Amino acid sequence: MKYIKNSDTAHIPGRPLAENEHFSFGCHPGVECFNQCCRNLNLYLYPYDVIRLKNRLEISSGEFVETYTHVVLREQSxxxxxxxxxxxxxxxxxxxxxxxxxxxxADRPQTCRAYPVEQAVYFEEGRPMLLHYFRPPDFCHGPEQKRYWTVKSWESEQGAGFYNQMAVEWAEIMGLFTQDPWGEEGPSGQKARMAFMAAYNVDDFRRFVLESSFLARFRVKPDVRLKLAHDDVAMLRLGLAWIKLAVFGIRTNQLSPKG
Ligand code: SF4
Ligand code: SF4
Incomplete structure (x- = not known):
């Protein structure tokens, strides 16, 4: 899911898909390109992907990020x-x-579920506006399989609805990060490291929230507070609310300072 500014779509590759437009696609072990698409990828992982994968592998989020990912800070990012x-x-x-x-x-990342559809999102008065593009690679025989889908039916087939929702929530944060919030401290300073933990290391962020003065300093909705010890999604959403508040000064109904 790519964050874009307003409706600046000129540079997005692929065939734009309108809401009810059909595309043809199928994938099964019998296609001659089977598994070809699962190699040599720039496969971006979003925070919810990490939760699903670390739970699948029964390791901590910190261990997952350390062992299975490359964390890359690009120039101008x-x-x-x-x-x-x-x-x-x-x-x-x-x-x-x-x-x-x-x-x-069953726990594959959002990008793998959406494939061969790529998504872009921009925000209008806080509301996410989603765009979809059909973009299988040239070697993919999926489009020849003559099974027809819309964006919605493909999302449902792939069990991608909640993944997409979480990717949109993350894209909103990445949109905020198009502005430099770090000042002199820079992107490797203490606050930036905390923000990374809140997004990508849910287990460490849980320890921070539950074992520090966090809950004495911030007002957390009671129903959310009850879930924090065991619900990774609730903790991730608190983390995203914390990034908004602590990094960008944006209050949400999830989280506000006490006093
Ligand atoms: S390249 Fe396309 S058809 Fe081939 S395995 Fe991947 S998704 Fe399926
Ligand atoms: S995680 Fe994605 S890229 Fe990797 S094997 Fe599964 S579907 Fe392919």
């Missing part, structure tokens, strides 16, 4: 991107690829 590290073999395959296909299929 004010927040790092997190990319799935490809295996160090001759084809740079996805670490979850097996001969039978994806070994973590």
């Amino acid at each position: 004010h927040f790092p991107h997190v990319l799935l590290a490809m295996a160090e073999n001759s084809e740079n395959t996805c670490p979850f690829l097996t001969d039978e296909g994806c070994s973590i299929y």
Whole structure:
């Protein structure tokens, strides 16, 4: 899910898909390109992807980010991107690829679910405006399979609805990071490290929230507070609200300072 400014769509590759427009696509182990798309990828991971994957692998979020990702701060960026590290073999395959296909299929990342549709989002008066583009790579035989989908039916087929919702929530934060919020401290300062933890290391952020004076200093909605010890999504959403408040000074109904 790519964050864009307003409706600046001129540079987005692929065929734009209107809401009820159909595209043809199918994928199964019988296609001659089977598994070809799961290698040598710049596969961006979003915070909810990390939650699903670390739980699938039964490791901590910190261990997942350390072991399975590259954290990249690009020039002119004010927040790092997190990319799935490809295996160090001759084809740079996805670490979850097996001969039978994806070994973590039920928990595959948002980008893999959306594929071959790519999404872009911009915000109008705070409301997300989603754009969709059909963009299979040239080697993909999926479009020849003559099964027809709309953006909505494909989302439903792939179980991507909640993933997409979480990706939009994250895109809103990435939109805020188009402005440099760090000042002299820079993007490797203490506040930036905290923001990264709030987004990508839910287990450490949980320890910070529950074991520091956080809950004495901030007002958290009671129903959210009850979930924090065990619900990763509630904790991630609190983390995103914390980034808005602590980094950008934006209050939300999730989180506000006490007093
Ligand atoms: S390249 Fe396309 S058709 Fe081939 S396995 Fe990947 S998604 Fe399926
Ligand atoms: S996570 Fe699964 S679907 Fe996505 S690239 Fe890796 S093997 Fe392919």
